[in-house]
Amino acid sequence: MRHIATITWLTFHEAWRRRMVLFAIGLGVLFLGIYGLGLWLINDSLPPRLRTSERQIGFSMLMLAGLYVTHFLTIMLAIFASADSVAGEISTHTIQTLVTKPIRRWHIVIGKWLGYAAMICLYISLIAGGVVLLVRLISGYQPPNIVSGLSLLLLEALVLLALSLLGGTRFSTLTNGVLLFMLYGLSFIGSWVEQIGALLESRAAVNIGIITSLVLPVEALWRRASYLMQPPLLRAVPTPFNSSSPPSNAMVIFAVIYMVVALLLAVWSFNRRDL
């Protein structure tokens, strides 16, 4: 346990000292500033005779738009922060003095994953928490299922981190980054195909969407999160930021299994690798 904690500390500390956390959070705060200003201006210009349910729908959509940005930034942060983690230390040979300590290789993989998870957790709490808080402060609207919704955002990042560490044990930093990005793109497109398929009642399109979600369940998790965090009234209307045909709970379970398997494969692959 002590060794895992040391590697977790090292990973988080590195992200901090290389100012990755600082810039990510700094730019996130800038986003929150612009977002808050927009909310305030919109709130100010709404006709006073608007009904509460209409205001709620409007602010729910605005909040989901803000969370969508957070979701996208979280994914980018997870990919860019971790793609170099194992691959880079192997290619620079930094890894050699780490693994020749009385430490097991799986300690390194799990420690790194936990370190990035801590960073992402901090990021989501600040930025997604900021979005929810700003909407609440300016409009008084509070979405349902905040905790489960934001947990799904975290799970997305954890899945990507596990996959990134797995890739890093075999591929170079660049290849790993490109691969993760392409897989995310696939998951993104698949998710849209599924939504449009559901709207047009095309079974084939829905199936394509489900298959791409199985390849990488990241975008599906977002759709589940946005479904949970919107008022029931809005669930029937598709917008770019929410979901009218939400992935089921089975997809969440699948994502957890996916993450665990990716981590186990990363450990297995790293154990067998000559360094």
Add this chain to the structure above:
Amino acid sequence: MNELVIETRALQKSFGHKRAVSDLTLQVPKGEIFGFLGPNGAGKSTSVKMLLGLVAPTGGQARVLGHPPGHAAAMARIGFLPEHFRFHEWMRAAELLKLHGRLYGMEVDRLRRRIPEVLELVGLSEHANDVIGGFSKGMLQRIGLAQALLNEPELVFLDEPTSALDPFGRMLVRRLLHELKARGISVFLNSHLLGEVEATCDRVSFIRAGEVLQTVTLDQLQAGHARIEVRIGQATPELLNELYNLSSSTPEQFEPLPGDVQRFVITLPSDQQIPQIAARIVSSGAQLYGLTPLRNTLEELFLEVVGTQDSGQ
């Protein structure tokens, strides 16, 4: 037989069809400074990596400090400076040592005592709080050495430990090796700097194409090869004949120097004969200009064992 810190039998490593190490059979007893010599590409680094569990062998057996390579219980008692030393460049020197100390499993108190000690040992005390990213290559190699000695290891692997060091750094490594030896610590030294190996090692193995060709003890080597360059003037043929006859191999003769000074190299069974030779020359009435023991024996042996062909690697 002394306790062995490293023992390997027919250790092999192939990368696809390429054989990096074909037959590594070694025994290193406790307390020995063991030199591992060979041309570039001979499989020296791969061998070290196999002994440390970085690279999985494709055949043979190895035990390091009584455990299979890479075993955590053994690794706590081992120090390692890799050939390509790179560290987390955003860290400060003392911070890096703290990290490595934690990975060694060292207690906080011990670490607090050891960090200034090893920084002092490698001459980096004044740079304890400097960021490693700004270090020169030589300084990086020094901090690498500090990291390898931090846990007061029983066995130290040094892979080309002076490749980036200036003459001061090299002297420091030499001194360190003598200190380690005095404390009974075993060292596995990979190097192709023969002078360094000759000055520090007890025993040397020559490796080529992943195979141990010959292992020699350096004391024996020097005792058996006392080569002397002699320069004398006005030597009688009888004296020259007598000196040539003392040589255990054919004397190497050179063109006479100006003033009819003869110059030749003879090989004596032992360097204890040198004073007798000096006395004999002086008593014959000849003029003694020089009697110089030649110490490039390891280089000659290297070329003899490994061959003169440059592999180009």
